[in-house]
Amino acid sequence: GAGVSQSPRYKVTKRGQDVALRCDPISGHVSLYWYRQALGQGPEFLTYFNYEAQQDKSGLPNDRFSAERPEGSISTLTIQRTEQRDSAMYRCASSQGGGDQPQHFGDGTRLSIL
Amino acid sequence: QKEVEQDPGPLSVPEGAIVSLNCTYSNSAFQYFMWYRQYSRKGPELLMYTYSSGNKEDGRFTAQVDKSSKYISLFIRDSQPSDSATYLCAMLNDYKLSFGAGTTVTVRA
Numbered sequence: 389g390a391g392v393s394q395s396p397r398y399k400v401t402k403r404g405q406d407v408a409l410r411c412d413p414i415s416g417h418v419s420l421y422w423y424r425q426a427l428g429q430g431p432e433f434l435t436y437f438n439y440e441a442q443q444d445k446s447g448l449p450n451d452r453f454s455a456e457r458p459e460g461s462i463s464t465l466t467i468q469r470t471e472q473r474d475s476a477m478y479r480c481a482s483s484q485g486g487g488d489q490p491q492h493f494g495d496g497t498r499l500s501i502l
Numbered sequence: 503q504k505e506v507e508q509d510p511g512p513l514s515v516p517e518g519a520i521v522s523l524n525c526t527y528s529n530s531a532f533q534y535f536m537w538y539r540q541y542s543r544k545g546p547e548l549l550m551y552t553y554s555s556g557n558k559e560d561g562r563f564t565a566q567v568d569k570s571s572k573y574i575s576l577f578i579r580d581s582q583p584s585d586s587a588t589y590l591c592a593m594l595n596d597y598k599l600s601f602g603a604g605t606t607v608t609v610r611a
Contacts, residue, residue: 392545419597428510430590430601431546444597479545486597488534488553493545 390414392494394480400500403472409465409497413482420463421491422455425477431493437463438486467499475501505529508591508602516610521578525591525602528572532593532600535567537576540588540604549589550576581609 393412401407413420419438423431434447439460448454452470457463467474479496483489508525515521523537534553538546550565552558552574558565566575574593578585588604 421597421599423599429603430506430508430592431599432601433598436597481599483597488594490536490548490551491599492548493538495543495545 392480392482392492394478394494394497396497397495398498398500400502401470402502403470405470406466406468407470407499409467409478409499411463411465411480411482411494413461413463413480414492417482417484417492418460419483419486419489419491420457421481421483422463422465423479423481423493425479425496427477431479434465436486443486470499470501472501475499503528505600506591506593506602509605510603512606512608514608514610515581517581517583519581519609521576521581521585521607521609523576523578523589523591523605523607525574526572527574527593527600529593529595529600530572531595534594535565535574536592536594536599537563537565538590538592538601540590542587546590546592578607583609583611585609 422434425431435445437457452468477496481491481493537550540546555569562579564577590604591602
């Protein structure tokens with residue numbers, strides 16, 4: 389596609405449910421990133437993939453959060469046993485390579501935990 | 503203290519004015535410096551991408567980097583109502599971006 393595509397755009401779920409957020413990067417981009425953005429703040433790093441390998445997951449808040457990119461393209465961020473504090477905008481970005489390449493963002497998934 | 507500090511504003515200017523935005527940072531490891539524009543309900547859109555100290559110009563936009571002072575700026579000349587958005591500075595160390603909080607700009611027609 390022309391840009392980074394994220395789905396769903398909005399997700400409302402009850403506390404304790406699991407959620408899966410999907411990211412489809414720009415075609416040909418080998419690096420993929422997940423960020424979380426609170427209202428009135430800039431995005432904060434969660435995790436980074438180079439091809440299918442998860443290179444850094446240091447930003448994931450706890451072990452309820454996990455991410456995968458099994459074929460080096462589409463990625464899924466999964467949150468188990470959701471809590472209200474998980475409510476935020478989750479953003480995905482991709483770049484042609486890692487390191488110094490500019491990152492391009494999708495429009496995000498707004499997650500609300502009731 | 504945050505690694506990247508940015509005045510959240512808001513900033514309101516008349517059409518045609520120069521908009522001046524800036525960020526300071528504390529981490530000397532930052533190698534690349536970016537400005538993103540974010541419209542309401544949209545993702546951040548890359549505007550400017552710089553590496554070295556100095557100026558970079560792209561149309562009405564000028565980005566300045568002063569690594570010795572750990573200070574970056576974005577200037578928007580001849581501002582238009584369509585420039586109304588939140589502007590985020592971002593800094594790259596390896597693959598990890600660190601963002602400022604964003605400055606909300608309104609350009610009044």
